[in-house]
Amino acid sequence: MAVDKLILILLVLPLFGALVNGTLGKKLSNAFVGGIATGVMLVSFICAILVFNQTNDTKIIHLFNLLKLNDLHINASLQVDALSIWMTLIVTGVGTLIHIFSIGYMSHDKGFYKFFTYLNLFIFSMLLLILGSNYFVLFFGWEGVGICSYLLIGFHYSDAEKGMANSIAARKAFIMNRIGDAGLLIGLFLILAQFNTLEFIGIAEKLSLDPTLANGAIIGITLCLFIAATGKSAQIPLFTWLPDAMAGPTPVSALIHAATMVTAGIYLVVRSNFLFELAPLTKDIILAIGFATSMIAAFIAMRQNDIKKVLAYSTVSQLGLMFVALGMGAYTVAIFHVTTHAFFKALLFLGSGSVIHAMSDEQDIRLMGGLAKKLPITHITFLIGTLAIAGFPLLSGFYSKDEILGHALAHIPILYGTLMISVALTAAYMFRLYFLVFHGKFRGGEQLESHVHESKAIMTFPLVVLAILSIFGGLLNLPGIFLKNGTHWLQNFLAAHTAGLEKIHTEHASNTTILALMAVASTMTIAILLWAYYTYVKKNKLALADKDLKGWQLFSNAKLYIDEVYNFLIVKPIEYLSRMAYSFIEIKVLNQGVFGFANLFGKAGSLIRYWQTGLLSSYLFWMVIGLIGLISYYIIKLQFWNF
């Protein structure tokens, strides 16, 4: 079938699923709703595979025209090239698995149909974002995923004890995203002003003809786009919404905040590679911020005690790593890491969802332990996910991290050293999490222990699939030391068919360097694994209670007090300003102004009332005065004063 028809089906089906579930879902059974939602996703995934097979070069599908002003055309059109189809595969593939998981996870929830409506709506917006051929459609999808994220985080807004907290977390996520959106809008305006078009291909062509076209504004444009990326992909300074977003149901965390929405920022930068290549300053800023984020988030994750918060900070840290790759110009490597991260992070989140489900919605790891025997499938898949994220040799995370480390070494050697620290921290907190949850004695009391059970097949099936993908995902982009042919497949695939990327020539390191890096990374990972095993299993060291934390552990657990700093610096002044505005503008200007004006007439009336005395003499007096006035008027009018 033709590519454009497949793409249209792919795009519209989730929207259709959302509409059906949204309007009729209340009356349909759970199985029906889940079936529609997941079936839609599956069909979209199959369409994506079919399109993927046919992708040879960039294809633009023009839908309709939105705006036509002189020579400015803004169209609703879709672009099918390697980058967009690859992202589509990830979104629809991982999305389908998460939908399947959700059918089991949310089966007891009253808002079942609402959940799947929002999920489908989210997928639609995400696909719009990815498949758009210009910044306008991208922005449309950008806003859409922001809304769906808000709806899904605050899904349990009417919960008795946590409802308020859920709503506040959703609002925080939305507002921080909004700040990024402001940056995106400004960037779009600047692009429009400079290039007079919003189409990716159009801008790339204009820049290839004349690289100095936008010399003054390019830094501004790229900075604005990067601000948008920090908002969506949770980088410093706009990352505090992501841990709070864990208030949403676990499948939401898996889909939105691990695999898809947070990668929208990465996607934006990769899409605009032709802009970023001309702004080395911005790339340095991206590098610095990505690096800082990665380190800080890893540090905070070291002493978090909520299973989902550890994974949330881990996501922020991995995103920082991806931004480091972007800052070095290694766009395709970043996409590779996005892919592998989608696999193992979704796996980890879904696994944690399985654990939480078994623990009757308890999320504190200090109350878990020894779950390995009770939840076998969850245990094995979670272990695979942990090994993958920690960079255990030959798993997918190993390859993608190594690529980034390799580029770092070639770029700035010191960066390699410090990134290794971040990678080490990643391994450390992930193994800590794994051992504390699945090994040792159960610490949650007998009541909870009696309810611990392995999840249904519908929930463990996606775990297994994702585990397989986490193991073999590295095959997508093997470095040159294995197999002469088909190496760096993903990078070559992306570079060949994406605008702008073909011009970026990333140096592949020599074979010996690659081997050395691999050896170093593997050794470190295995060493940390052994240390963690020794500490948490053999010595049975437990996670400290909140009051026992000291020193760096206190800082780590308290999230470096960043939320408190933001509250003090930004939130409180704005609240103060709004209260000032209310008391001044609302009360003084409006009340006294508008009502005062109305009162004026009342007062004038009561003043005039004094004239009506009822006394005959005063009336007569005024009659005489009136007569005088009348005669004087005519005297003056007819000018009787001529001599």
Place this chain on the structure above:
Amino acid sequence: MSIELLTLIIGGLTIGAALMVVISKHPIRSVLFLIVTFFLISSLYILMNAQFLAIVNIIVYAGAIMVLFLFVLMLLNLNKESEPKTPKIVLISSVVASGILLLVLIAAFKDSIQLSHVHLPPEKNIGLVKNLGNLLFDKYIVPFEVSSILFIASMVGAILLAKREKPIID
């Protein structure tokens, strides 16, 4: 004695009598002074050869209306000398208003005074009853008839207003 002097004297007397009307404390004296004023004005009419109006003025005004006033005064025993004291502010403002009114009226007539320094030609025939009667029944017949309706209205009104309320006897 010339006509001019006579008119001047009568004019001065009229002003004096009018002032006394306004100023007198007793209401009876005001009525009497008003009657004097009417007589003086009628004499002015005669000097202008408006004989019919002079007589009518005397008969109607001084004879009927003033008698009516006197009747009311006597019947209601309103001959009290004292009135409630007018507040000073009313006094001052009335004087000022009247003064300004006079000023304005004089100013209005100022130019005409310059222009019309002409004597009154005593047309001997205008004020005669015959001529006035012709005019009245020729040109102004409609107002003449309508005034009869006016009289009926005022008679009915006066009787209605001044009637004592009779108690209803079952």
Place this chain on the structure above:
Amino acid sequence: MNSVDPTFATSIDFYVILASILFVIGAFGVLIRRNMIVLLMCIELMLNAVNLLLVAFSTYYGKGDAQIFVFFIIVVAAAEATIGLSILIMAYRNNKATDAGLFKNLNG
């Protein structure tokens, strides 16, 4: 006495000024007197001032229309005096006094 020298006393100005002064005196009386009867009499005084002026102009122009007008003014003044006095009697019956300051029921 056919040819008379033009003097002030036989000019129209004399009557104009006289009528104005009489009118103003009447207005002054209306404003200042609080006895209702005297008030009505001052109104009659004002009417007479106007009558005087009208007759003067009638003689000045040699037309009789103004005198007919004076005739009707007298008619109306009679009717008005009648009604005014009967209202006064009623008011006296209600208030037992005829002070102009007592009638202030129409105040706002």
